[in-house]
Amino acid sequence: MSFDFNGMEDLKKRTGRGGGFTASHNLPFRIHEINLANPKAATRGVDTVDGYLLKPAFGKEAGGLVTIKIKDRGAPTDPDKTPMEVFDLQIGRKKGSGGKMGQHAAVIAEDARVLQDGTIECNWVKVVEHEFKEAPEAEWLHTGFISVGYLNAPTDKGFIRQDRFVHFVEEARTISGAGDEAVAGFRDLVSKFLTERTSQAGGRPSAVIRLVNQNNAGQAGSVATATIWLGWDKEKSAFLTPEESVDRWLASEEAEKWLNFVRHADQIAASNGVLEVWPVWSFTTAKKTAERETKLKNAGKMHLQEQFTAPMINEAGEPVLNDNGKRRNHFGLIADGMHQVVQMQGGVDWFANQTWTFDRFPTKLFSIDDLPTANLSPEVVKVFEANGAKRVEDKRLARNVENDAAPEQQQEQEQGQDFGSDNTPDPAGGQFRPR
Known part of the structure; x- marks a missing residue:
């Protein structure tokens, strides 16, 4: 017996709602090992980090091991705004107001592309979990839709x-x-x-x-x-x-x-x-x-x-x-993409702190x-x-x-965009995903 799908449109009304380009990703990975040319200082564009992918990328499945380096952007013009380097991802180091780096931290490699030798080069890195923990605590990364x-x-x-x-x-x-x-x-x-x-x-x-x-x-x-x-x-x-x-x-x-x-x-x-x-x-x-x-x-x-x-x-x-x-x-x-969610000190609720789409x-x-x-x-x-x-x-x-x-x-x-006032429909419609 077949089902008559008539009435769906009525329901919908009632409920509302190239070339040589190389694709780049905002790539989530978990640190495995840091490789430094100089153990006492950062060597821009040379130091690398080996990490396990948290999402499939560049022909590798989630969990695949990759080598990542940060593009050499030259000497920073403002010492107070020096971006993170691979050197800063070492255990025990702290950058700015962030927490200290721990074991197997989760990191986003932003604007990442794969090079001819298989190394992944990115423009920046952002630490989203300073240390791996079995249960969420203070900061967490959700990946998915x-x-x-x-x-x-x-x-x-x-x-x-x-x-x-x-x-x-x-x-x-x-x-x-x-x-x-x-x-x-x-x-x-x-x-x-x-x-x-x-x-x-x-x-x-x-x-x-x-x-x-x-x-x-x-x-x-x-x-x-x-x-x-x-x-x-x-x-x-x-x-x-x-x-x-x-x-x-x-x-x-x-x-x-x-x-x-x-x-x-x-x-x-x-x-x-x-x-x-x-x-x-x-x-x-x-x-x-x-x-x-x-x-x-x-x-x-x-x-x-x-x-x-x-x-x-x-x-x-x-x-x-x-x-x-x-x-x-x-x-x-x-x-x-990905959301980094965080807890305020002493609180139990989680708040969205930063968001990345997987494709840049x-x-x-x-x-x-x-x-x-x-x-x-x-x-x-x-x-x-x-x-x-x-x-x-x-x-x-x-x-x-x-x-x-x-x-x-x-x-x-720009006229006629019917969102943003108190009586407009929920613009996101609804969305979920346990890790």
Whole structure:
């Protein structure tokens, strides 16, 4: 028996949401050994560090051993702003206000390229975990599919807020069963995803539920998504339990049509549909980091929100326009990358401190509608990846037009972006990933 996917588009409306170039990465690795030409001082461009990759890169799998050196940038012009060298990565050393280096620290090699001899050369390094620890403590690195939400920076004195997300797509599970049995299984699964995990460097949990009609992937109306958050009790000023949060959502108007899908989960699967759910963590951006992002944005410089933003497209890759005919922007897109999260001294909550995309310049930007998971067919994954690449190309073309436009035309192009005010939809949509 086949399942009728009619109603997905209605649900979507109701829930909202070359050449000789050598690719470079922001490369996460864990230190294995330091190799110095002079044990008493840094030798720029010569010293190397052997490390184990934390993500696959340059033809090597995660865990592969690589040799990395920092490009010789010449003598620093300002002694107070001397960048880190391999020499500074030795155990026991301390750079600036950072902690002392310990065993097997985790480091990001920024703007890293592989040389002809197989050595990896980077422009800078950033220590994200000063020492390897089995359990998260003070600082931690999450790698995977990440997102940076809208930078809400009030013009008057107010709290700057920017949420950052991690999607744990490797945890994506399909919903199975029929009737009340399927609903009960769905409730148990989402409740597990909403469990508090601060001991694992976790942020506020949520879960994304998505229905993909693989029969017409790449056409408008073929995908619908919703996000289920760990609920908040205003009277008690405390979070609800995961079970209470799911029950609250199941009782909402939004969940009405989703319940129908869940009750027909097996029928959907037999009709080449994928009904799945995956966990997401959201982190509030650390105060100083948010202030830095605001200064960069106000100065018209590159900032992280802009990096995770592109002109909006629908499932068919077609532009999405506002009522005034202007192209809509999609904030909080998802890319392969990393968040460094930190704890304030004496606190238990984790805050997003720094974020990197894995590709120095992302080649794909996904929405929750087209984020690939292992539950999808290879053909559908190709469609979703094509959408991710198209967003990047549309962004490049839009930037070229903006750079060529007169100031008054640039002003006009910026109109119609319907995010940033208190009554706008959540720009990031929802995102997760335990390490």
